[in-house]
Amino acid sequence: MKNKKNFELWQVAVIGSVGLIVFLTVWEGAVRSGLIDAFFLPPPSAVLKRMIQLSTGTDAVLLRDIRVSAVRVLVGFALSALVGVPAGLLMGISPTMRAFFNPVISIIRPLPALSWIPLSMLWLGIGEEQKYAIVFMGCFASVLVYTTDATMRVDPLLSLAARNLGAKRLQVIRHVILPGALPNILSGLKVVLAIAWTCVISAEMVGANVGLGFRIWTAKEWSDTGQVLVGMISISITVLLLDILFRLVERALLPWQKHGVHR
Amino acid sequence: MTETLIKIQNVSMTFETRKGRVEAVSDFSLDIERGEFVCIVGAAGCGKSTLLNMLAGFVQPTGGSISLDGDIIKSVEPRCGIIFQNYALMPWMTVLDNVSFGPRLKYISKKERHAAARLWIEKVGLKGFEDAYPGELSGGMQQRVALSRALANEPDVLLCDEPFAALDAMTRQLMQEELVRIQRDTGKTVLFITHSIDEALLLSDRVVVMSARPGRVKAVYKNDLPHPRKMEVQISERFLELKREVWDLVQEEVMRSIRERA
Numbered sequence: 001m002k003n004k005k006n007f008e009l010w011q012v013a014v015i016g017s018v019g020l021i022v023f024l025t026v027w028e029g030a031v032r033s034g035l036i037d038a039f040f041l042p043p044p045s046a047v048l049k050r051m052i053q054l055s056t057g058t059d060a061v062l063l064r065d066i067r068v069s070a071v072r073v074l075v076g077f078a079l080s081a082l083v084g085v086p087a088g089l090l091m092g093i094s095p096t097m098r099a100f101f102n103p104v105i106s107i108i109r110p111l112p113a114l115s116w117i118p119l120s121m122l123w124l125g126i127g128e129e130q131k132y133a134i135v136f137m138g139c140f141a142s143v144l145v146y147t148t149d150a151t152m153r154v155d156p157l158l159s160l161a162a163r164n165l166g167a168k169r170l171q172v173i174r175h176v177i178l179p180g181a182l183p184n185i186l187s188g189l190k191v192v193l194a195i196a197w198t199c200v201i202s203a204e205m206v207g208a209n210v211g212l213g214f215r216i217w218t219a220k221e222w223s224d225t226g227q228v229l230v231g232m233i234s235i236s237i238t239v240l241l242l243d244i245l246f247r248l249v250e251r252a253l254l255p256w257q258k259h260g261v262h263r
Numbered sequence: 264m265t266e267t268l269i270k271i272q273n274v275s276m277t278f279e280t281r282k283g284r285v286e287a288v289s290d291f292s293l294d295i296e297r298g299e300f301v302c303i304v305g306a307a308g309c310g311k312s313t314l315l316n317m318l319a320g321f322v323q324p325t326g327g328s329i330s331l332d333g334d335i336i337k338s339v340e341p342r343c344g345i346i347f348q349n350y351a352l353m354p355w356m357t358v359l360d361n362v363s364f365g366p367r368l369k370y371i372s373k374k375e376r377h378a379a380a381r382l383w384i385e386k387v388g389l390k391g392f393e394d395a396y397p398g399e400l401s402g403g404m405q406q407r408v409a410l411s412r413a414l415a416n417e418p419d420v421l422l423c424d425e426p427f428a429a430l431d432a433m434t435r436q437l438m439q440e441e442l443v444r445i446q447r448d449t450g451k452t453v454l455f456i457t458h459s460i461d462e463a464l465l466l467s468d469r470v471v472v473m474s475a476r477p478g479r480v481k482a483v484y485k486n487d488l489p490h491p492r493k494m495e496v497q498i499s500e501r502f503l504e505l506k507r508e509v510w511d512l513v514q515e516e517v518m519r520s521i522r523e524r525a
Contacts, residue, residue: 161351
């Protein structure tokens with residue numbers, strides 16, 4: 001017998017908070033006791049202080065960095081979804097399209113977003129367009145593959161049932177394939193959204209004058225490890241918030257799915 | 264005066280597989296009258312489902328022809344509504360949307376199709392579940408939804424592909440009684456595939472026994488058991504007699520098919 005205990009939501013929250021507090025306390029303690037040099041790893045209290053400094057007063061660059069990076073992520077991500085989802089649907093439905101595009105996709109897909117930085121800077125400079133392009137190149141192929149896969153996973157029996165009820169080819173796509181593939185498309189997009197963040201941070205570290213990646217990189221140049229950590233934590237918090245937002249969208253779009261149960 | 268609705272004439276079906284040609288159905292002929300309830304029984308793999316797919320127009324026979332109301336079935340035929348064993352309901356549609364899906368595909372107005380769907384939902388005993396999603400319903404309830412979805416599309420024929428096989432015994436019994444009641448109410452023609460002889464005898468006007476692969480008509484029984492077929496009928500002399508006769512034939516075919524596979 002497996003011990004499967006189901007906690008209430010508040011219990012999960014309490015246990016989680018305790019875990020977090022223990023983690024932070026050990027970290028703080030390790031630095032204060034001199035076990036770790038505060039220069040290499042500042043304690044949480046110092047990071048918090050630096051975070052407040054960076055988000056208030058004349059030096060308040062943090063919120064702007066977060067906003068700029070988030071916009072870059074969302075624009076690039078939206079572009080890749082806008083192109084990748086319809087193309088993926090097409091490839092999922094048509095074996096000819098699949099056979100035609102698969103070789104090209106297979107060449108593009110394994111390329112890390114970082115490898116596009118030289119060309120993209122040559123073509124687009126270090127402005128916003130270049131950031132969008134990096135995110136797009138890093139995400140597009142994944143969106144395509146996730147969507148193709150989601151489309152092909154739709155139970156063929158449902159298409160058969162729809163045709164039996166009189167659905168024409170386009171009606172099958174509109175009423176069966178699209179809604180049937182939607183849950184897997186959305187979970188694919190959720191994974192891609194995280195990829196989009198790594199793309200932006202990398203791009204900002206190489207060439208930018210604003211954004212979280214830039215902030216972390218310049219902090220390193222000045223040996224400001226506190227600011228490095230503030231930047232890193234800001235990434236975590238922003239990604240977490242976006243993920244929550246994404247889940248809400250998912251819930252609204254998929255009312256028939258039981259939530260809380262991972263499938 | 265009876266009228267032939269479905270005419271299956273010398274139908275055969277062969278598939279090309281990697282292991283060579285497989286003859287699934289061979290020289291199968293059967294006439295079904297309007298309003299008749301016909302059950303087809305046969306061993307596993309006897310081509311029952313192939314036959315049903317041909318009637319629905321999903322596949323074309325490699326020999327012979329099937330006509331519905333005088334028209335040869337050449338493409339997907341919505342006049343033959345299917346009840347699948349696995350319900351095949353759209354999980355993202357509510358019960359009401361599932362049941363009104365057929366009319367929606369014909370661009371019938373929302374008001375009109377919902378009104379019709381509500382009637383069918385009530386008829387299968389699901390009033391109050393209009394806004395539920397299939398995933399929230401039991402297997403028996405989902406099959407009721409599938410039944411009303413098929414009926415709301417106003418087919419001439421109901422094709423049932425072992426629709427109650429996945430249900431528990433008690434739910435199955437209820438569904439069988441309900442199907443007979445609805446069939447007698449609506450006068451729909453039903454072609455019902457099953458591997459249960461009891462089920463066939465409980466439901467049908469005629470029982471067709473199929474031979475093992477390639478599927479042919481081995482025998483046809485007129486089922487003269489009186490309605491309603493409650494428990495007294497199910498333990499009557501005549502029921503047992505029919506059951507034995509059909510079982511003897513089916514058993515022969517099962518044994519033959521086991522020998523051939525070995």
